[in-house]
Amino acid sequence: xxxxxxxxxxxxxxxxxxxxxxxxxxxxxxxxxxxxxxxxxxxxxxxxxxxxxxxxxxxxxxxxxxxxxxxxxxxxxxxxxxxxxxxxxxxxxxxxxxxxxxxxxxxxxxxxxxxxxxxxxxxxxxxxxxxxxxxxxxxxxxxxxxxxxxxxxxxxxxxxxxxxxxxxxxxxxxxxxxxxxxxxxxxxxxxxxxxxxxxxxxxxxxxxxxxxxxxxxxxxxxxxxxxxxxxxxxxxxxxxxxxxxxxxxxxxxxxxxxxxxxxxxxxxxxxxxxxxxxxxxxxxxxx
Amino acid sequence: xxxxxxxxxxxxxxxxxxxxxxxxxxxxxxxxxxxxxxxxxxxxxxxxxxxxxxxxxxxxxxxxxxxxxxxxxxxxxxxxxxxxxxxxxxxxxxxxxxxxxxxxxxxxxxxxxxxxxxxxxxxxxxxxxxxxxxxxxxxxxxxxxxxxxxxxxxxxxxxxxxxxxxxxxxxxxxxxxxxxxxxxxxxxxxxxxxxxxxxxxxxxxxxxxxxxxxxxxxxxxxxxxxxxxxxxxxxxxxxxxxxxxxxxxxxxxxxxxxxxxxxxxxxxxxxxxxxxxxxxxxxxxxx
Numbered sequence: 001x002x003x004x005x006x007x008x009x010x011x012x013x014x015x016x017x018x019x020x021x022x023x024x025x026x027x028x029x030x031x032x033x034x035x036x037x038x039x040x041x042x043x044x045x046x047x048x049x050x051x052x053x054x055x056x057x058x059x060x061x062x063x064x065x066x067x068x069x070x071x072x073x074x075x076x077x078x079x080x081x082x083x084x085x086x087x088x089x090x091x092x093x094x095x096x097x098x099x100x101x102x103x104x105x106x107x108x109x110x111x112x113x114x115x116x117x118x119x120x121x122x123x124x125x126x127x128x129x130x131x132x133x134x135x136x137x138x139x140x141x142x143x144x145x146x147x148x149x150x151x152x153x154x155x156x157x158x159x160x161x162x163x164x165x166x167x168x169x170x171x172x173x174x175x176x177x178x179x180x181x182x183x184x185x186x187x188x189x190x191x192x193x194x195x196x197x198x199x200x201x202x203x204x205x206x207x208x209x210x211x212x213x214x215x216x217x218x219x220x221x222x223x224x225x226x227x228x229x230x231x232x233x234x235x236x237x238x239x240x241x242x243x244x245x246x247x248x249x250x251x252x253x254x255x256x257x258x259x260x261x262x263x264x265x266x267x268x269x270x271x272x273x274x275x276x277x278x279x280x281x282x283x284x285x286x287x
Numbered sequence: 288x289x290x291x292x293x294x295x296x297x298x299x300x301x302x303x304x305x306x307x308x309x310x311x312x313x314x315x316x317x318x319x320x321x322x323x324x325x326x327x328x329x330x331x332x333x334x335x336x337x338x339x340x341x342x343x344x345x346x347x348x349x350x351x352x353x354x355x356x357x358x359x360x361x362x363x364x365x366x367x368x369x370x371x372x373x374x375x376x377x378x379x380x381x382x383x384x385x386x387x388x389x390x391x392x393x394x395x396x397x398x399x400x401x402x403x404x405x406x407x408x409x410x411x412x413x414x415x416x417x418x419x420x421x422x423x424x425x426x427x428x429x430x431x432x433x434x435x436x437x438x439x440x441x442x443x444x445x446x447x448x449x450x451x452x453x454x455x456x457x458x459x460x461x462x463x464x465x466x467x468x469x470x471x472x473x474x475x476x477x478x479x480x481x482x483x484x485x486x487x488x489x490x491x492x493x494x495x496x497x498x499x500x501x502x503x504x505x506x507x508x509x510x511x512x513x514x515x516x517x518x519x520x521x522x523x524x525x526x527x528x529x530x531x532x533x534x535x536x537x538x539x540x541x542x543x544x545x546x547x548x549x550x551x552x553x554x555x556x557x558x559x560x561x562x563x564x565x566x567x568x569x570x571x572x573x574x
Contacts, residue, residue, distance in 0.1 A: 125502050145500055174499055187493060188501040192508040195486055198544055199479060200563030202537045206474060211570060212461055213432055214475040215412050217511040219570050221479040224504040226567045229560035236548060236556065244549050250489045251545075257485055258538070261523060262531050269523065273516035276487030280513040283498060283506050 003164060004029040008065035010058075010080060012036050012045050015097050015127065016071030017136035020050040022169045025138045035061040044133070062087055067165065069122075070096035075234040078107045085111040085119060092117030093158060097124055099185060100238035101149045105178040109151060118158045121149035121178060123185070124171060131228060142170040147185075149178040186242035191250060193232060194243065196225040290451060291316040295352035297345075297367060299323050299332050302384050302414065303358030304423035307337040309456045312425045322348040331420070349374055354452065356409075357383035362521035365394045372398040372406060379404030382449060384411055386472060387525035388436045392465040396438060405445045408436035408465060410472070411458060418515060429457040434472075436465040473529035478537060480519060481530065483512040 007029040009016045020032050034054040036042045042054040055061055062068065062084065070080050077098040084094060085108050094117050098104050101121045108119035124146040146166040150159045163173045176184065200222045203211070236243055260269040294316040296303045307319050321341040323329045329341040342348055349355065349371065357367050364385040371381060372395050381404050385391050388408045395406035411433040433453040437446045450460045463471065487509045490498070523530055547556040 125500065144502065147500055172499075184497050184500050187490065188497055188505055192486060192505045194544070194548075195482060196504075196508050196567075197560050197563030198541045199482055199537070200566040201544070201559050202540045203474065204562045204566040205540070210471045210475055211566075212459075213412060213434055213471050214570065215431065217483075218475055218479045219567075219572070220507045220510045221483050222563070222567045222570070223507045225560075225563040227564065229557050229564050232560050233553060233557045237551075237553065240548060240551070244545070247545050247548070250486070251541075253489045253492070254485045254538075257481070257488070258531070258534050261481075261527060261534070264524075264527070266520060266524065270516050270520045272488050273484050273512075273519050275491045276484030276509070276512040277514065277516055279487040279491035279498075280483075280506075280509045283501065283509070285506070 002027060002029050003161070003168070004067045006031040006033060006065045006067075008033050008035065008061050008068040010035045010061070010068065010070045010084075011072035012041060012051075012054075012133055013071060013073070014131050014133065014135050015124070015140070016069075017045075017048075017050075017133040018126075018138065018140040019069060019071060019097075019169075020048075021136055021138040022141060024050040026168050028165065028168055029067070031064075033061050033065060041133070058083070059087070066092055068092065068094045068117075070094070070098075073231065073234065074098050074100060074238060078104050081119065082107045082111040085116050086113055088117035089115060090117060093161060094119045095122040095162060097122060098238075099123055099189070099235055101147075101178040101181045103238060105149055105151060118154065119151075120154055120158055120162050121181075122162065122166065123147040123149070123181065124166065124169075125189075126171075131231070139170075141166070144171055145174055146171040147174045147176055147181050149176055149181045152177075182239055182242045183246075186239055186246040190236060190239055190243045191246045193224050193227065194236070194247060195250075196222045197232075200225040289314060289316050290448075290455070291354045293318040293320060293352045293354075295320050295322065295348050295355045297322045297348070297355065297357045297371075298359035299328060299338075299341075299420055300358060300360070301418050301420065301422050302411070302427070303356075304332075304335075304337075304420040305413075305425065305427040306356060306358060306384075306456075307335075308423055308425040309428060311337040313455050315452065315455055316354070318351075320348050320352060328420070345370070346374070353379055355379065355381045355404075357381070357385075360518065360521065361385050361387060361525055365391050365525075368406065369394045369398040372403050373400055375404035376402060377404060380445060380448060381406045382409040384409060385525075386410055386476070386522055388434075388465040388468045390525060392436055392438060405441065406438075407441055407445055407449050408468075409449065409453065410434040410436070410468065411453065411456075412476075413458075418518070426457075428453070431458055432461055433458040434461045434463055434468050436463055436468045439464070469526050469529045470533075473526055473533040477523060477526055477530045478533045480511050480514065481523070481534060482537075483509045484519075487512040 031052045034045045045051040045054040105121045126140045126144040257272045318339045332338040332341040392408045413427045413431040544559045
């Protein structure tokens with residue numbers, strides 16, 4: 001049964017298009033409208049079963065939408081949200097899919113007026129190394145976690161409504177403050193990416209033929225490093241201070257372990273390896 | 288067509304048992320004999336189609352073998368090889384499957400007499416997080432790289448013979464000096480493991496609930512960290528100085544990249560990410 005009248009998807013990239021597909025498939029709303037920058041892209045949207053109307057004019061898209069989801073690249077979400085909030089009216093729910101939340105939520109708060117709708121940040125932790133509408137899939141969200149980041153004074157009912165929305169797409173919901181969210185993803189997502197990139201970058205300066213001796217271990221450890229460099233630059237920019245902190249803390253444990261190796265403190269080194277193995281096993285094999 | 292009379296497998300673990308299976312399947316020799324420490328384990332070997340004779344008495348196993356492959360855990364290979372070499376006779380080829388080569392090859396050289404057979408180190412880069420005979424598979428070696436580490440004065444004909452052996456199991460052969468081999472694996476195998484462990488160990492000290500926000504990226508980056516801590520301790524011990532060097536060199540690039548982030552040198556950070564992505568893409572998706 002539809003829980004929204006009209007859902008607006010801003011930015012029909014991998015996430016935006018997958019979201020529209022999933023929303024249609026699960027009959028979450030009556031109408032799906034799409035905003036995009038490029039007429040050519042909108043033209044292909046219009047041919048899809050998950051798009052009832054597409055336009056470059058933001059005003060036409062916002063009009064009549066009771067849920068607005070900003071799915072543009074992370075570096076433009078803040079600006080977009082700043083543009084949208086003053087144009088919304090009470091009862092409209094606005095959210096986004098950005099992977100860094102504090103700056104976006106602050107912008108939404110500052111751009112809102114007394115009459116504005118409610119912004120609640122979302123971070124659906126779904127994606128792929130691929131990008132673009134052509135890789136979209138209605139199942140992208142299935143079984144993944146979505147972190148909601150409401151402001152302290154956000155009405156519970158709005159959080160509940162958004163929880164229902166992502167839940168219908170098969171996501172597990174977690175609620176955190178925007179600041180806490182950014183700290184968590186700095187550690188469990190941006191740090192691993194930085195590390196994988198760093199290993200790849202270091203090895204790119206070594207003799208090419210060495211790579212013939214590499215195996216699945218190196219491939220797994222560096223897999224996420226193939227993500228789009230421009231996109232990841234924007235994510236790291238947006239989470240600069242928390243990622244820096246996380247890198248500093250991690251480097252401390254690393255330096256300790258290097259000392260165990262250098263000095264031959266084998267018991268300590270074995271405990272270090274066992275602790276790492278234990279954490280990894282607790283994550284399960286995943287999908 | 289058999290290229291050896293009798294192949295001796297010392298240590299029927301994951302690698303040893305897989306090797307015996309593959310050797311039988313490809314009819315590489317007439318007879319396969321197995322040495323192990325535990326009578327119980329040998330008893331189960333005797334029931335397998337890939338084992339013609341199994342015994343705890345090393346002398347009985349060496350007798351009549353023209354290829355001897357030492358497949359015991361990495362920390363005992365050196366000692367085993369030291370024990371074997373003086374008992375072998377001309378024309379016998381001895382090799383191993385250890386993942387660190389310099390100390391093993393040195394031991395083999397020092398333990399050999401004028402009458403001894405020839406030792407050529409092998410490092411078949413095949414394995415799994417699992418260990419033990421029950422996970423053995425004849426296809427373990429297929430498409431993987433095997434690094435041979437002959438001493439400088441090793442007759443070409445011996446290297447050729449061993450190249451043929453591993454080649455028949457489906458492996459790609461690379462020849463390196465023992466020292467160079469250890470440097471390469473320090474960089475492309477032991478360094479990634481250290482790094483994955485370090486990330487896992489660091490996160491094991493953070494709040495447990497953070498892990499609910501982690502995704503496939505973290506799981507991939509830390510996958511190899513679940514390898515057996517005791518086994519990896521022995522590998523790192525055996526390659527202590529080269530792994531230390533590799534960690535120091537890598538840490539330098541890491542610290543540089545951390546500075547790019549901290550100081551907001553975005554162009555440099557993007558190049559760092561792009562270099563990492565490029566290296567990873569060059570590795571392919573692998574099997």
